[in-house]
Amino acid sequence: MSLLPVAEAQARLVALGRVLPAETVSLEQGTGRWAARAHQAQRNQPAADLSAMDGYAIRFADLPGPWRVIGESTPGTLPDLSLSPGEAVRIFTGAALPDGADAILIQEEATRDGDSLTLSGEGPRQSGQHVRRAGSDFMLGETVIAQGAQINAARIAIAALSGNGRVMVGGRPRVALISTGDELVHHEQDAQGVNIPASNAPMLRALMTPSGAIIEDHGIVRDDFETLAAAFRAAKDADIIVTTGGASVGDHDLVRPVLQSLGAAMDFWKIAMKPGKPLMAGTLGDSVVLGLPGNPVSAYVTATLFLLPLIRAMSGAAEPLPPLHHGRLGHPLPAGGPRAEYLRAIWRAGDVVTATDQDSAAVLSLAAANALIVRAAHAPAAPAGETVDVISLT
Ligand SMILES: Nc1nc2c(c(=O)[nH]1)N[C@H]1C(S)=C(S)[C@@H](COP(=O)(O)OP(=O)(O)OC[C@H]3O[C@@H](n4cnc5c(N)ncnc54)[C@H](O)[C@@H]3O)O[C@H]1N2
Numbered sequence: 001m002s003l004l005p006v007a008e009a010q011a012r013l014v015a016l017g018r019v020l021p022a023e024t025v026s027l028e029q030g031t032g033r034w035a036a037r038a039h040q041a042q043r044n045q046p047a048a049d050l051s052a053m054d055g056y057a058i059r060f061a062d063l064p065g066p067w068r069v070i071g072e073s074t075p076g077t078l079p080d081l082s083l084s085p086g087e088a089v090r091i092f093t094g095a096a097l098p099d100g101a102d103a104i105l106i107q108e109e110a111t112r113d114g115d116s117l118t119l120s121g122e123g124p125r126q127s128g129q130h131v132r133r134a135g136s137d138f139m140l141g142e143t144v145i146a147q148g149a150q151i152n153a154a155r156i157a158i159a160a161l162s163g164n165g166r167v168m169v170g171g172r173p174r175v176a177l178i179s180t181g182d183e184l185v186h187h188e189q190d191a192q193g194v195n196i197p198a199s200n201a202p203m204l205r206a207l208m209t210p211s212g213a214i215i216e217d218h219g220i221v222r223d224d225f226e227t228l229a230a231a232f233r234a235a236k237d238a239d240i241i242v243t244t245g246g247a248s249v250g251d252h253d254l255v256r257p258v259l260q261s262l263g264a265a266m267d268f269w270k271i272a273m274k275p276g277k278p279l280m281a282g283t284l285g286d287s288v289v290l291g292l293p294g295n296p297v298s299a300y301v302t303a304t305l306f307l308l309p310l311i312r313a314m315s316g317a318a319e320p321l322p323p324l325h326h327g328r329l330g331h332p333l334p335a336g337g338p339r340a341e342y343l344r345a346i347w348r349a350g351d352v353v354t355a356t357d358q359d360s361a362a363v364l365s366l367a368a369a370n371a372l373i374v375r376a377a378h379a380p381a382a383p384a385g386e387t388v389d390v391i392s393l394t
């Protein structure tokens, strides 16, 4: 059976998910989610010509002074003042300029005695110096947040300043997590003998939490046909059902046969990638089902490349895939195999160096890595210094 290329599998998976209905929420609730429509400025920023410094509003043409101070302008009040030649107004950072003023003389460059003001430094070099013009940041009606953009801290600032005190964002997918495997015990329990603490569910929760997904953990399910079928039935209201383990070809790998018995429409199984080959996807009723491999690193990498993009796409993200950056290889790499490789790496000051242990079960090297080097299937040997594609894990 031929393995599906990663990009094609990503496109097919994203196509399985539907964009969830949008909702209008507070900026706090919108954090990390994606704008469901373009947001336009409801006001000009700044609303008037404002001073960027503490000092005196003057007419540039009056330089080098002296001036007579005729009043004061403080932030939050429009000054009812107009400058005639030779006049200045005491002004503070963020306050509106009086009519006629076109420059700011900063207080460090001025000497004041009562209402007389003289130049004691260089003064403004041009008209408009230290003035923030009305609408110079953005204008009423201007798009300040594009549809599909993520509401990050900077966009929260612009949402608030532009008068979008609440934002319309895509819905949050409900994600059901099912961990399969007879060897697993809950991570808060002592694992005896060859039992192992189940790490995939808490790891995936941590990966998904920033996306705003609503996560329901359905716990650990034994490698038993009926038990796994019951777990899928219990998860049927989720938008996305994620399993880990049991995705491969062994006698105890039941995810695919159980899904088929429940009438799931399987879309793909087995991807040309390393780690992560046994990944499978399909739909079960209204849910998208994603079967991740059990190995913790394989689960992490496939979640990064498939699960998170699916969540983002269903949440209305314009660019659901992780961005590719460039790094400089710190050492040579041998030719790659028939599967695309995602190598754990440390990426520092532009240079990327692979972690020594690339086994799909080695989590210590995953914890040390801050990036994945992406190598295409059949990549030729690469010398040190070559530019490679990198996915940031931070
Ligand atoms: N004959 C073949 N064997 C395997 C193939 C293959 O193509 N032919 N593929 C290998 C690849 S690649 C992978 S990846 C694994 C994935 O297999 P499964 O998805 O079926 O995963 P399991 O066998 O259930 O578990 C693999 C490994 O991971 C541990 N595990 C499982 N769940 C968890 C969890 N929640 N937390 C921590 N660790 C977990 C499990 O104990 C196993 O050690 O199959 C290869 N085999």
Ligand code: MOO
Pocket (backbone or CB within 6 Å): 273, 274, 275, 276, 277, 278, 293, 295, 298, 360
């Ligand atoms: O594809 Mo598996 O995830 O290499 O170990």
